[in-house]
Amino acid sequence: MLLHRVTTTSERVRATRSRLEKVDLLARTLRDSGTPEPGDDPADTARRIEVVADYLAGTLxxxxxxxxxxxxxxxxxxAVEPALTVSEVDRALxxxxxxxxxxxxxxxxAQVRDLLARATASEQQWLVGLVTGELRQGAGDGVLLPAIARAADVPEALVRRAVMLAGFPGPVARAALEGGEAPLQQVCLEVGRPLRPMLAGSEPDVASAVDGGxxxxxDLKLDGIRVQVHLDRDAEVPVRLFTRSLEEITDRLPEVVEAVTGxxxxxxxxxxxxxVLDPDGRPAPFxxxxxxxxxRTDPAELARTTPVTTYLFDLLHLDGRDLVDEPASVRWEALAGLAPDLVVDRVQTADPARAQAFFDEVVARGHEGVVVKDPQAPYAAGRRGAGWVKVKPRRTADLVVTGVEWGSGRRQGWLSTIHLAARGEDGELVMVGKTFKGMTDATLTWQTERFLALETHREGHVVHVRPEQVVEVAYDAVQTSRRYPGGVALRFARVLRYRDDKSAEEADGLGSLR
Structure with missing residues (x-):
């Protein structure tokens, strides 16, 4: 299969807003990737299916x-004409x-240059996006997993569970296209292979999450790095650590390895x-x-000078027993017996007042908030739902929009990502971040018309605008930044509303954000 087929599918997926059309485009390409080609052996075909699925997901x-x-x-x-194949790209990478x-x-x-010289201009740009993790094409789980199910004619629920346990869609696509339902039913949790982490929904306050029923x-919500820990004393590497994105970081955290080994x-x-905690026990900035x-530099020395503290809040497997489908209360009891000194701070209550008091306590200690959890919920890996709900203090700021970027995929044709600026000490506007979150279709329609009317000039996909529109955004934190001239950046900013009642001169200042 030519890489051109994958990049063309990727571009068409990015360009359409129709979910059904996205699924159909992906399914046809996945199905064709499993067609044996001249010179193929079964392993070649299997690998190509896996690679194409990962490429369509925008991952390596x-x-x-x-x-x-x-x-x-x-x-x-x-190159002038497309000739590069998926298999050649995979071998090169x-x-x-x-x-x-x-x-x-x-x-x-030299090898990168050789590979890119064999690609057409559009393929070069696609490969750059793939390698840097910046490929924007809209083929997330919401369309890729149904596409795998359609391509292999298997139930979507079976594909979702298999991907949850296998971590990545490529191996699941290969199994489904090669064997249908049977191999998918055999996918299970494997110690040493990361599975997708369970994710939390959100509520604006404790009262919305704890209603007295x-x-x-x-659970205490930490603003740290999510870590999935795999312990297997019979393996060549007894302890392995994976991030939320399933990247392995075992060699970077020797102090965590030591804690788990015990x-x-x-x-x-x-x-x-x-x-990382400060000497007084308060969390260091994220x-x-x-x-x-x-x-990756001298982990042993960093473990001495900047140690991380390990907190555990769930147990998914213990000595031959899978626990992902067990109620959370069963998993927590087993965890408390296994690692009592590492379990995160937790209270169980139906009383909204007690829940609020715990929330206030952990926020006063400098932590991010709480995660409210249903004791009866199984571990729903890779999905957000009612089983876990995070509650954090909502911090807001009124900022000025100074530029807007055209959207892609479902947002094609709309002005989407807005540039946010605060007032500097001299009164000049200073950029402190960007966001495309919190926008409904109605918001996108309105802001496209609004900002085109304020346009001053364009640079590529960025429309620069007169600094007249104030927007209220919520954000999780302010962090230092070398990217923006003000030296700070908003973390996880999202639009709450546009403020037509405020002028740009009334926007928040850089000093208040600091």
Whole structure:
């Protein structure tokens, strides 16, 4: 299969707003990827299915290949006609992933240039997006998993559960297209292979999440790094650590490995969070924890100077027993018996007043909030639902829109991502972030008309506008930033409403955000 087929499908998926059309486009390409080609053996066909599924999801089967934006700034002259195959690209990226040692940087640069020189201009741009993780095409789980089900003619629910347990859609697509329902029914939790983490919905306050009916649990919500822990004392690597995105970070956190090694179990899968704490026990800013877990430089020294603290809040497997389908109360009881000193702070109550008091306490200690959990809920990996609901203090700011970016995919034709600015000490506007979250179709329609009327000039996909429109946004935190001239950036900003009752001169200042 030519890479051109995948990139064309990707572009068509990105361009349409119809979910049904997206599913149909993906299903046809997935189905065709399983057609044996001249010279194929069964392993070649199987690998191609897996790779095409990952490519359509915008992910790399290799996860990383050691190439960033710096190595992709200057592209070679593109090929005139598409000739590059999916299998050739996969082999090239696998070779890049495996490069290491002296001289590998120069070899990697040469191999990247050779690969891109064989791609057309549109394929080059698509490959750059794939390698850097910036591929925007709209093929998330909501359309890819139904497409796998349609391509293989199997129930979508079976595909969803298999992907939940396998972590990634590629192997599930291969199994479904090769064997139908039978191999999907055999997919199970495997110690050492990450599964998708359970996610939380959200409510604006404790009263909305705890109504005084059934007893619920409230967990301390940490602003750290989610970690899935796999312990298998019979494996070559007894402890393995994975992030929320299923990236392995075992070698970066020796103190976490040490803590897990001390648990009285032979095999276990646990869910938790790691965070850097200040000497007084208050959480360090998220960036400190993020930098600590991202660094590959001298982990032992970093564990001494900037240690992370391990918190556990769920247990998914213990010594041969899978617990994902058990009620949360059963999982928590087993966790308390296994790792009592590592369990996150938790209260169980049906009393809204007690729940509010716990929320107030943890926020006063500098933490992010709480996660309200149903003791009867199974572990719904990879999905948001009523089983877990997060509650955080809502921080808001009135800011000025200085630019807007055209949307893609379902938002094609609308002005979508807005540039946010605060007033500096000298009264000048200073950019502090961007957001495309919190916008309904009605909002997108209104703001497209509004900002085109305020347009001053364009740069690529950015429409610059007169700084007249104030918007109220909610955000989780303010963090330091070297990207923006004001030195700060909003974390997880989202639109609440546009403020026609306020002028730009009344917008919040940079000092208040700091």
């Amino acid at each position: 089967p290799q996860r990383t290949v050691g190439v960033g934006w710096r190595g992709l700034r200057e592209l070679p002259e593109p 696998t070779a890049l992933h495996e490069l290491a040692g002296s001289g590998s940087a120069a070899t990697r640069a 059934a007893e619920l649990a409230l 648990l009285p179990a032979r095999r276990a899968v646990l869910d938790g969070e790691v965070i 960036q400190v924890t993020g930098a600590r877990t991202a660094s």
